[in-house]
Amino acid sequence: MDTNVQKRRENKKSLRVKVISLGNAEVGKSCIIKRYCEKRFVPKYLATIGIDYGVTKVQVRDREIKVNIFDMAGHPFFYEVRNEFYKDSQGVILVYDVGLRESFDALDSWLTEMKQEMGSQANMENIIFVVCANKVDLTKRRVVDESEGRLWAESRGFHYFETSAQSGEGINEMFQAFFSSITDMCENGGKRPTPEVNVGFTKEQADTIRRIRNSKDSWDMLGVKPGATREEVNKAYRKLAVLLHPDKCVAPGSEDAFKAVVNARTSLLKNIKFHQKPTND
Ligand code: GTP
Numbered sequence: 001m002d003t004n005v006q007k008r009r010e011n012k013k014s015l016r017v018k019v020i021s022l023g024n025a026e027v028g029k030s031c032i033i034k035r036y037c038e039k040r041f042v043p044k045y046l047a048t049i050g051i052d053y054g055v056t057k058v059q060v061r062d063r064e065i066k067v068n069i070f071d072m073a074g075h076p077f078f079y080e081v082r083n084e085f086y087k088d089s090q091g092v093i094l095v096y097d098v099g100l101r102e103s104f105d106a107l108d109s110w111l112t113e114m115k116q117e118m119g120s121q122a123n124m125e126n127i128i129f130v131v132c133a134n135k136v137d138l139t140k141r142r143v144v145d146e147s148e149g150r151l152w153a154e155s156r157g158f159h160y161f162e163t164s165a166q167s168g169e170g171i172n173e174m175f176q177a178f179f180s181s182i183t184d185m186c187e188n189g190g191k192r193p194t195p196e197v198n199v200g201f202t203k204e205q206a207d208t209i210r211r212i213r214n215s216k217d218s219w220d221m222l223g224v225k226p227g228a229t230r231e232e233v234n235k236a237y238r239k240l241a242v243l244l245h246p247d248k249c250v251a252p253g254s255e256d257a258f259k260a261v262v263n264a265r266t267s268l269l270k271n272i273k274f275h276q277k278p279t280n281d
């Protein structure tokens, strides 16, 4: 075959992509990358200073992908260094530590920082996100369960994987799914393809379940002011029941959230006297 034709074909099949890692300090971003690229685990914590850069080549179907990995430092101190590197990413690995709730809660602020730094050209729709619930090997200290993490990720159209950089669990599967989705997106003209399988629940349902889990008391859970009337409690309850009823909602954790709402309503009604304003309920 003509060598130029051959070269052109090879070029068409090769891709260059940029991915970044995000998440609080010490959640295991660098170790996840090291486990995949170097097949090893380093137990000692060596904080990333600013950014670590590496390149790896992977094969996805008939394409060779050259992946430029920018491993970000999670410490707030490095914000000034980090902020330069958000632009032009096709993929983001978002990591939290399943034993540290604040690292899970911080995922929203990592997305906010990214959006902010990408400025007006920001199009988060055309970036593949994968969420790693990391350190699942440390089962005894786990505080964020799978359904909670999966709900957060899938309600945003992100992949979700349970990983351990220490044991290697989930790491190859996560990277394979990640690179394969990035390749699909590049083949789809740089647009994230609409998922074939609908997750089957809405963002409103996902956000409500999350709010219920994090509520501080029964008033807060129903979303009413302390001292609300029976009527207000019942109204709030009915709204949540319609949204979360197990017959209607398949989001992970919806059954527990529904039960919690039923219990909250029962305990509040026990203590609210009828004299406020009788209702038909
Ligand atoms: P920064 O670079 O500071 O943002 O941190 P990082 O997110 O890159 O964390 P790093 O990968 O350096 O890991 C932090 C600590 O957690 C290290 O002591 C690792 O050995 C440990 N670690 C990372 N992943 C795992 C894991 O899956 N299981 C366990 N048990 N420890 C882990």
Ligand code: MG
Pocket: 029, 030, 031, 046, 047, 048, 071, 072, 073, 074
């Ligand atoms: Mg690091």
